[in-house]
Amino acid sequence: MWRLIPQRLPLVKVYVIFFACILSFYTLLRTSIMREYVSEPLAAAFASVSGLMLNLLSLKATVSGTVLRVEGFAAQIDDVCTGIFVVAIYLSAVLAYPSRPKEKLKGLLLGASAILGLNFIRVLSLMYIGRYIPALFETAHLLVWQSVIIFSALLVWIYWTERFVGAPQH
Amino acid sequence: MLPNTKALLTLAGRFLLIFVLALPLWFLITPAYNRLLASSVNLLLPLSEEPRVTTLVGWKHFVLIVSLETPVTDEKRLQGFNGYLTHFNLILMVALVLAPPQIEWRRRCKILGIALAILFLIHVLYLLIGVKFFQQPELEAFQSPAGRLYVWGTNFYLSVASQLFPVLLWMALFRMVSGIPRRQEPESQPPGSS
Numbered sequence: 001m002w003r004l005i006p007q008r009l010p011l012v013k014v015y016v017i018f019f020a021c022i023l024s025f026y027t028l029l030r031t032s033i034m035r036e037y038v039s040e041p042l043a044a045a046f047a048s049v050s051g052l053m054l055n056l057l058s059l060k061a062t063v064s065g066t067v068l069r070v071e072g073f074a075a076q077i078d079d080v081c082t083g084i085f086v087v088a089i090y091l092s093a094v095l096a097y098p099s100r101p102k103e104k105l106k107g108l109l110l111g112a113s114a115i116l117g118l119n120f121i122r123v124l125s126l127m128y129i130g131r132y133i134p135a136l137f138e139t140a141h142l143l144v145w146q147s148v149i150i151f152s153a154l155l156v157w158i159y160w161t162e163r164f165v166g167a168p169q170h
Numbered sequence: 171m172l173p174n175t176k177a178l179l180t181l182a183g184r185f186l187l188i189f190v191l192a193l194p195l196w197f198l199i200t201p202a203y204n205r206l207l208a209s210s211v212n213l214l215l216p217l218s219e220e221p222r223v224t225t226l227v228g229w230k231h232f233v234l235i236v237s238l239e240t241p242v243t244d245e246k247r248l249q250g251f252n253g254y255l256t257h258f259n260l261i262l263m264v265a266l267v268l269a270p271p272q273i274e275w276r277r278r279c280k281i282l283g284i285a286l287a288i289l290f291l292i293h294v295l296y297l298l299i300g301v302k303f304f305q306q307p308e309l310e311a312f313q314s315p316a317g318r319l320y321v322w323g324t325n326f327y328l329s330v331a332s333q334l335f336p337v338l339l340w341m342a343l344f345r346m347v348s349g350i351p352r353r354q355e356p357e358s359q360p361p362g363s364s
Binding site for chain 1: 178
């Protein structure tokens with residue numbers, strides 16, 4: 001058993017870095033400074049762009065801070081709804097995986113844009129569901145979209161490891 | 171299109187198909203699962219509560235926290251939350267295990283059984299910790315270190331861990347039970363041969 005430890009050391013290192021990154025990012029994102037300067041502006045940006053898109057899609061929407069309203073339905077976009085925690089999980093996986101800094105940067109850009117982009121579609125679809133099929137809102141919000149977003153992050157991460165990582169040690 | 175991209179798209183398609191097919195089944199099972207969770211947590215609550223002041227009840231798609239304290243106000247006697255918050259990740263786990271193609275059904279069932287058992291234990295643990303959070307979410311109730319740990323643990327589970335556990339379990343179990351297929355190295359050719 002002891003002979004296996006040196007062989008598995010790289011894997012253990014990956015796990016330790018991954019969990020350390022997740023805990024650090026989570027703790028950081030929960031601080032009042034990060035909430036004020038990152039989470040809340042991101043939520044407000046999501047609300048504004050979603051409001052704009054909904055108006056273009058002929059669903060009359062109004063935005064007030066992080067609250068998005070359409071006729072007969074309103075929703076508040078909080079920090080969890082922005083997908084920033086999934087980006088943090090993804091980023092932790094990218095940082096932990098053995099690769100070069102340039103590859104990590106590519107991974108970060110690819111993953112963050114994919115996750116945030118998909119999350120934007122999620123917000124739009126949830127407003128439509130809330131407006132037209134409110135009975136399904138909770139299911140779509142808590143059950144379907146959360147699973148789809150994390151699965152998408154997993155897919156993007158696998159794609160990044162296969163397509164962009166060329167480090168000899170992996 | 172890269173070969174791996176095709177494989178990933180196949181995986182995504184199978185995942186979505188299984189997810190959609192399993193969703194109605196999950197709705198049928200949820201009330202029973204809520205009752206099972208509530209009963210299991212009730213067995214363990216005496217370990218964290220002395221004297222016993224709460225009991226959990228699974229009711230339809232909700233888990234209710236019933237206060238046993240007297241006297242109580244009407245608002246305090248009964249609180250509840252949607253069971254999805256705790257165990258939405260079950261269906262994610264099922265879809266993740268069933269989605270990858272070309273895996274023996276026996277191994278797949280073994281992985282699924284282990285994964286669901288671990289998730290059940292995680293749900294019980296979460297409810298055991300979370301009952302304090304849902305019971306008294308007012309900030310002033312959490313000034314003690316233990317109280318702050320309840321808040322941190324509950325928020326961490328809801329924001330990060332609930333989504334992360336199925337993915338980590340999936341990766342770990344496929345590695346342990348099935349093993350990761352190694353890429354075939356090109357056979358070494360003798361020098362001079364083309």
